[in-house]
Amino acid sequence: MATYKSDIEIAQSCEMEHILTIAKRAHVDEKYIEQYGNYKAKIDLSLLSETTRPDGKLILVTAITPTPAGEGKTTTTIGLADGLRRIGKDVTVALREPSLGPVFGIKGGAAGGGYAQVVPMEDINLHFTGDFHAIGAANNLLAAMLDNHIQQGNALGIDVRKITWKRCVDMNDRQLRNIVGGLGGRINGVPREDGFDITVASEIMAVLCLANSITDLKERLSRIIVGYTSDDKPVTCGQINAHGAMTALLKDALKPNLVQTLEGTPAFVHGGPFANIAHGCNSVMATRMALKMGDYTVTEAGFGADLGAEKFLDIKCRMAGLTPDAVVVVATVRALKMHGGLAKTQLSEENLTALETGIPNLLRHVSNIRNVYGLPCVVAVNRFPTDTDNEIDFIIKKCRELGVNTVLSTVWADGGKGGEELAREVVRLCEEETGNFTFSYGDDLSIEEKIEAVVKKVYGGDGINVMPDAKKQIERLEALGFGKCPVCIAKTQYSFSDDPKKLGAPEGFTVTVKNVKVSAGAGFVVVLTGDIMTMPGLPKVPAAERIDVDENGKITGLF
Numbered sequence: 001m002a003t004y005k006s007d008i009e010i011a012q013s014c015e016m017e018h019i020l021t022i023a024k025r026a027h028v029d030e031k032y033i034e035q036y037g038n039y040k041a042k043i044d045l046s047l048l049s050e051t052t053r054p055d056g057k058l059i060l061v062t063a064i065t066p067t068p069a070g071e072g073k074t075t076t077t078i079g080l081a082d083g084l085r086r087i088g089k090d091v092t093v094a095l096r097e098p099s100l101g102p103v104f105g106i107k108g109g110a111a112g113g114g115y116a117q118v119v120p121m122e123d124i125n126l127h128f129t130g131d132f133h134a135i136g137a138a139n140n141l142l143a144a145m146l147d148n149h150i151q152q153g154n155a156l157g158i159d160v161r162k163i164t165w166k167r168c169v170d171m172n173d174r175q176l177r178n179i180v181g182g183l184g185g186r187i188n189g190v191p192r193e194d195g196f197d198i199t200v201a202s203e204i205m206a207v208l209c210l211a212n213s214i215t216d217l218k219e220r221l222s223r224i225i226v227g228y229t230s231d232d233k234p235v236t237c238g239q240i241n242a243h244g245a246m247t248a249l250l251k252d253a254l255k256p257n258l259v260q261t262l263e264g265t266p267a268f269v270h271g272g273p274f275a276n277i278a279h280g281c282n283s284v285m286a287t288r289m290a291l292k293m294g295d296y297t298v299t300e301a302g303f304g305a306d307l308g309a310e311k312f313l314d315i316k317c318r319m320a321g322l323t324p325d326a327v328v329v330v331a332t333v334r335a336l337k338m339h340g341g342l343a344k345t346q347l348s349e350e351n352l353t354a355l356e357t358g359i360p361n362l363l364r365h366v367s368n369i370r371n372v373y374g375l376p377c378v379v380a381v382n383r384f385p386t387d388t389d390n391e392i393d394f395i396i397k398k399c400r401e402l403g404v405n406t407v408l409s410t411v412w413a414d415g416g417k418g419g420e421e422l423a424r425e426v427v428r429l430c431e432e433e434t435g436n437f438t439f440s441y442g443d444d445l446s447i448e449e450k451i452e453a454v455v456k457k458v459y460g461g462d463g464i465n466v467m468p469d470a471k472k473q474i475e476r477l478e479a480l481g482f483g484k485c486p487v488c489i490a491k492t493q494y495s496f497s498d499d500p501k502k503l504g505a506p507e508g509f510t511v512t513v514k515n516v517k518v519s520a521g522a523g524f525v526v527v528l529t530g531d532i533m534t535m536p537g538l539p540k541v542p543a544a545e546r547i548d549v550d551e552n553g554k555i556t557g558l559f
Contacts (some may be wrong), residue, residue, distance in 0.1 A: 007559040011121040023258060026092055026266035026293040027053060035253070036129050041118050042255040044267075045213070048288060056090075057325040057430045058287075061380075062309035062369075064362050065503070066493050069334040070383045072412060073112065076330045076419070077300040077410020079116035080380075080426065083419025084296050089427065092294035093118075094177040095264060096282045096302070097132065097272040098125045099200040101172040101536055102542035110272070111190075112559070116419070117266045117291045118259050122555045130231050131208075132170045132199050134253040134270070138221075138246040139168045139202045146226050146240045147182070150190050156235050163227035164517065166534075167385060170199035174537035185494045188406055200274045201534040204246075204523035208254060209271035209283040210319055218247040218278040224521035234480060236520070242275055243478050256286035263416050264291065273458070275302025276493045279311040279362030279524070284320045295428075301495040305329060305365040309453045310458050313373050313523055314439050315486045323437045326429040327369045327377045328422070329335040329361045330409075332348050333387040333395070348386040359398055360505035364460055364496065366404050372457050374436035376429040379406040380422050443484050447474045447516065451527055455511045459496045466513045481516045491529040498530035554557040 006015075019041045024034050034042040061080065065071040074095065079092035095118065099112035103125050111121040118124060129135070143165055150158055169176065169323030176196035182189030199205065200306050203224055211217035218310050222238030229235060254269040270286035273279050281287075290297040301308030310325070317323065333355065334347040340358030342351060345510065362379065369377045396406040407425050410418030441453035447465060455461040466474070477483070494500035497509045515528040538544075546557035 007117060008121065008556065010115060011111075011117050011119050011262070014119055016119055017260060017264050019258065019260075022260045022264065022266050025264070026258065028079055028258070028293060030075045031194065033258075036082045036151070039318075040123060040129060041258045042129060042252065043289060044308070045255055045260055045285065047468070048285070048292065051292050051373070053292045056297055057289040058291060058322060059296060059298045059326050059328065059426055059430075060309060060324040061300040061310060061328045061330060061331040062305040062365070063303070064335060064365055065304040065306065065339065065495060067335040067338040067489075069332060069338050070334055071330050071332055073300055074110055075113045075383065075412050075421075076288065076380050076409055077298050078112040079267045079374060079416060079419035079420050080117060080268070080328065081114065081298040082261055082416025083411070083423035084298070084426070085265050086416045086420055087264065087423050087427070088481045089141055090295040091165065091263065091265060092297050093267045093284050094287050094290040094297055094299040095269045096300075097128055099132070099198065099272055100126070100170045101198050101200070104538070105172045106539045107541055110325060115262060115415035116193045116411040118269060119260050119262060120259070121249050122261065122558055123438055124269060125558060129257050130267075131253040134249050134480050135204045135208060136199045138168055139199070139204045141236055141246055141249065142224070142226065142240065142242045143167045145240050147189055149240055155228045158227050158235050159230045159468070160190060162229075162232075163192065165224075165226035166195050168197045168199045168202045168488065170278070172198065172536040172538045174535065176185060177533070182370065187459055191391060191485070195535070197534040198536060200272050203519045203522055204250075205271065205273045206519055208280050209273055209279070210316070210321070210522055211254065211280065212284055214247065214251060214254060217250060217559060218243055220358065220523070221246050223512075227254055231427040232476065232534050234392070247476060254285065256289050265307075275308040275311060277489050277490045277532055279315045279522075279550060280308040281312045282315045284316065287320070287322065306458050306496055307367060307493055309369070309493070310440065311456060311488060314441070315452070315488060318439060318486055322466065323435070324375055325435070326426050326433075327375050328380050328426065329362065329365050329369060329377060330380050331395070332382045332384065333391045334384055336362060336395070350388045350391060350519060352390060352394055355394055358504055359395065361496075361503070362395070363398060363402060364505045366402055366456050368398065370402065370404065371438050376433035377404050377433050378422070378425045378429060379404055380408060381411045382411055382412065383408045443486075447478060447483055447525055450472045451489065451513060454487065454489060459510050459511065460505060460507060461497060463510050465510045468515045470513045477518050477525060480518075482520065485518070485523060485525045487527050488524045488526045489529060490532045492532070494542040500530075
């Protein structure tokens with residue numbers, strides 16, 4: 001019987017190449033490298049303006065609606081990149097950085113799995129190069145300067161009941177969701193209600209990931225709205241005069257990080273906004289750098305295609321002028337059977353009835369990529385040992401009816417070798433099929449019309465139900481000139497709808513819009529639906545309880 005190895009055991013048994021070797025493979029001259037030890041580095045931003053290399057092909061990896069059975073989107077992204085390199089392509093991969101909250105909570109890290117990982121996985125999943133700490137510090141500097149402004153006389157007339165800026169920490173800590181600060185008398189501040197977001201939900205994270213230079217970063221930071229005056233006029237970070245110091249804290253965090261896959265493929269890992277409450281993509285700077293340094297760049301967007309891919313295409317591509325050349329939609333037989341109503345304990349047995357009930361979820365995602373966004377697409381099925389030929393054949397047949405090929409992927413077990421077939425199909429899509437990329441809505445639509453377009457075209461719903469408070473918020477934002485912004489819809493990742501219990505491809509539903517606010521620095525309008533929290537909590541048995549380190553500094557229990 002084969003001995004099972006955990007992700008961390010596989011990663012620790014890998015003999016990593018020196019980061020300068022990886023940089024050379026990525027066509028990055030040593031003068032642009034800022035080493036963080038031997039296996040990770042930051043890349044100076046001047047590389048982008050000084051390189052003469054043309055952009056390569058951009059491959060987006062997305063997935064079906066997530067289930068507890070798992071889909072393996074990051075693993076597929078990494079394995080596909082390794083597969084492309086194995087068939088002779090010059091390739092880079094661009095990923096998000098993991099958040100400490102999920103690492104110590106329940107979801108786990110975001111460095112891939114099995115034999116398709118980025119390394120050093122412990123560093124990447126923990127402090128890495130300190131980007132998230134810098135983002136948290138910049139966020140909380142603004143909060144401190146905002147409260148100090150009020151304490152020192154409140155010259156801007158900020159209404160303490162209308163402050164929208166929260167503090168943040170990169171940890172799942174439900175205790176901090178709603179707090180009261182400034183207690184203890186006048187010298188200790190002005191008493192007011194406050195709260196914390198997790199760092200990956202901070203607007204600073206979104207700003208950093210969408211900025212295209214230090215100057216652009218500073219300008220975006222200055223536009224952040226922190227609250228409103230008593231007569232409802234917005235107050236910005238620029239008026240608090242915090243943007244310069246915040247940019248100083250973030251100047252190194254803006255530089256993309258370079259690491260490697262287990263097979264030595266260059267990997268740009270940078271930024272990490274959540275996809276259910278933010279726009280869920282790695283940074284524009286890292287994507288652009290990866291595109292310059294490889295003939296093919298494989299990137300991913302968080303959660304299912306209705307969240308991560310929609311925001312990648314409608315927000316990131318719109319702002320950065322990017323156009324994907326092909327899209328991979330990742331699915332598993334197990335997850336589709338869960339969408340068909342099976343419990344997690346029932347997934348090992350062949351069940352074509354459950355698969356037939358659940359497969360509309362995959363088909364809707366595929367149809368969206370092809371018919372809403374006009375992009376070439378392939379389905380990658382992560383094969384498990386319990387999957388039967390009948391079940392695989394069923395998926396292949398259904399996808400073929402949409403004109404989409406299905407490729408089996410075994411990258412978790414086989415690394416890049418298990419991604420070669422997928423790599424060949426991606427190359428074929430890039431060389432033989434021409435997309436006609438369009439957004440799901442135009443800039444000139446109203447905020448409500450944009451939300452409705454996403455709900456109807458992408459989610460498959462009947463429309464939206466805008467609550468009275470949200471309607472007033474929309475009217476105010478449009479009056480302030482934010483009506484042209486794209487919308488970033490925060491909703492559950494577990495369903496096309498705003499109800500996590502509606503699995504598969506639900507129909508006949510409406511999405512309830514509860515709150516609408518602007519992320520003026522990021523440049524989009526955030527739409528809150530369902531029961532979305534910007535500060536998660538820990539489970540009954542957190543992953544942190546299993547993590548340890550020995551006297552030699554070797555970490556165990558990290559997946």
